[in-house]
Amino acid sequence: MSSLETLTLLELAHGRPESMSGADRRPRPIAGRIRATVRGFGALGCRSLLLIALLSIWEAAPRLGLVDPVFLPPFSEVIAAGWQLAQTGELYDDVSASLLRALSGFLISVALIVPLGLLVGWYARLGNLLNQLIEICRNTAPLALLPVFILLLGIGEMSKITMVIYSCAWPLLLNTIAAVRQVDPLLIKSARTMGATAPQLFRKVILPAALPTIFVGIRLASASAMLVLVASEMVGAKAGLGYLIINSQYSFLIPQMYFGILGITVIGLAFNAVLQTLERRFMRWKALVAT
Structure with a gap:
């Protein structure tokens, strides 16, 4: 059996026929990049939550009288x-x-x-x-x-x-x-x-x-x-x-x-x-x- 026939049989066994075009194989890396981007935005959002919380406390504490607004004015x-x-x-x-x-x-x-x-x-x-x-x-x-x-x-x-x-x-x-x-x-x-x-x-x-x-x-x-x-x-x-x-x-x-x-x-x-x-x-x- 030639190497070409062996490769064809392996592709058929894994459900990937030789006629599969490059366009059919693209969704996998594109999907991976999309997942990575979503994870990146999720991580950025989690890191930003702490900063937003600190700025909110800075804004609210002087207005609620918890600290003197003369020495710590609102954000x-x-x-x-x-x-x-x-x-x-x-x-x-x-x-x-x-x-x-x-x-x-x-x-x-x-x-x-x-x-x-x-x-x-x-x-x-x-x-x-x-x-x-x-x-x-x-x-x-x-x-x-x-x-x-x-x-x-x-x-x-x-x-x-x-x-x-x-x-x-x-x-x-x-x-x-x-x-x-x-x-x-x-x-x-x-x-x-x-x-x-x-x-x-x-x-x-x-x-x-x-x-x-x-x-x-x-x-x-x-x-x-x-x-x-x-x-x-x-x-x-x-x-x-x-x-x-x-x-x-x-x-x-x-x-x-x-x-x-x-x-x-x-x-x-x-x-x-x-x-x-x-x-x-x-x-x-x-x-x-x-x-």
Whole structure:
């Protein structure tokens, strides 16, 4: 019996005649995608329920007298205050100033520190040489150095961007070093056995294996950037969300203060979502391996 006849008999036995067209086979993957989409919306709805509940409590508690509305205004009043800031243009100035400082410092830090971490992680002698300096610097709190940066660089943009770079450096550096050192030695030996050159070894083995941990450092650095930026804007700035928060507190504009806090939260969430998207794009091979 030929292989074609055997294949035909197997298809008939499973109830799938050879004449079945491609269009007849499509409903199965389409149905799977529909089910996955429905499950995704269901999960999103469950996660949103908690947020809606918290916002409802925030709105109701001051109106019911459970908390003092002077110190915790209803959520709707906070949004109304933000809308007024947007109409006057002040909100745009503050958000753009904070985003410029945060993104500049964060991107400069990634461009400088990730390559340094790859070198320190790969070359043990360089790591031993810099280890003591790294430990001293990473255990010095960035906010403790804020007066030093202001004295040396002034109260302009340079001191704030430098503060962001410094605060982002240590989670980036430590996670990148750990990522390179944790690459499976068996993978490196196998690549060398197959004749991979040093650039090929780095590009094909070390960097893909280290990327997940490097992205952990990148996301930690983004959170650190927003934290330090807001603190620096509270000390010496005339624009920015940190300035908006502290100025609203001093002026007793409590709804504006809360809106500034919400603005920082939204920016942080958007920043994290962008980084997660980039992580999935750069590490599509993980999904292929999982399947």
